[in-house]
Amino acid sequence: MDALRQAQSGQEAPSRRERTPPEVLLIGGRSGAGKSSVGWEVAARLRAADVGHALxxxxxxxxxxxxxxxxxxRSRLTTRNLAALWANYAALGCRRLVYTNTAAVLGSEEWIxxxxxxxxxxxxxxxxxxxxTAARRLTAREQGSELARQLRRSASMARHLETHVPVGTHRVPTDGRTVGEVALAVLRVTGWLPGAAGEGAP
Structure with missing residues (x-):
């Protein structure tokens, strides 16, 4: 009936793609956990498997x-900028988003x-x-005045995230693992990569 009313009013019925909610993979963690590197590797593996997504x-x-x-x-600014980017990606038919940010996994960020x-x-x-591990990675990455602040913030956020992430959040350890190994563990929990669905995150 909705489709009929839309047709009578000159509007097109929404396609199944438009009715399907987008899927978002939120990759969070303390500074030095490897979020950016893992995000890029996740995107590379999805691209190799020809799985549509945006990063x-x-x-x-x-x-x-x-x-x-x-x-x-700056949370409202983040929301406006993300909405603008997603509108462009969605217009191309994209339905999956890989999003990396320290606090993105917190329940308090869901409204964004x-x-x-x-x-x-x-x-x-x-x-x-x-x-x-975090200190070693940050020391190799930060060459300017931000290192001391990043080290303090990383330790503080690690404790906050461990305590406040919602039930059902998947934890993936990165110590002693390659970026590829971590990315595969992350992809296993999404079901996006053919052959890896439902295996869980080791």
Whole structure:
């Protein structure tokens, strides 16, 4: 009946693709856990399998100074920028999003994706790393004045994430593993990669 009413009003019925909610893989974790590297590797493996997707680094959506006076934590800016990007990807038929950001896996961040993407299906993956592993990676990566701040923030966020991620969040350890091994473990929980569905995250 909905399709009939739309036809009578001159509107096209929504396609099945449009009715299907987008799927979002949220990859979070402390600084030094390997989120960006794993995100790119996940995208590379999906591309190799010809699985449609988009990749967004959450950090680039709010990198502006000073923060908007009415949006001090830049969350509204993040939401607007993500909505604009997703509108372009969705127009191309994209229904899967890989999103990397430290706090993206927290339940308090869910409203950003609901507002920007509608009612997406979220899969949360928390990458974990010991203090020693995170410090080694950050020391190799950070060459400027940010290292000390990143080390402090990484340790603090590790504790916060471990305590506050929602039930059902998949934890994937990264210590002593290659980027490829971690990416495959992440993909196993999504069911997006042919042959890896339902295997769980080791």
């Amino acid at each position: 967004v680094e959450g950090d680039v959506l709010d990198t502006v100074h000073p923060a908007p006076p009415d949006d001090p934590d 994706f609901t507002e920007a993407l509608g009612s997406p299906r979220l899969t949360r993956v928390l990458l974990t790393a010991t203090d020693e």
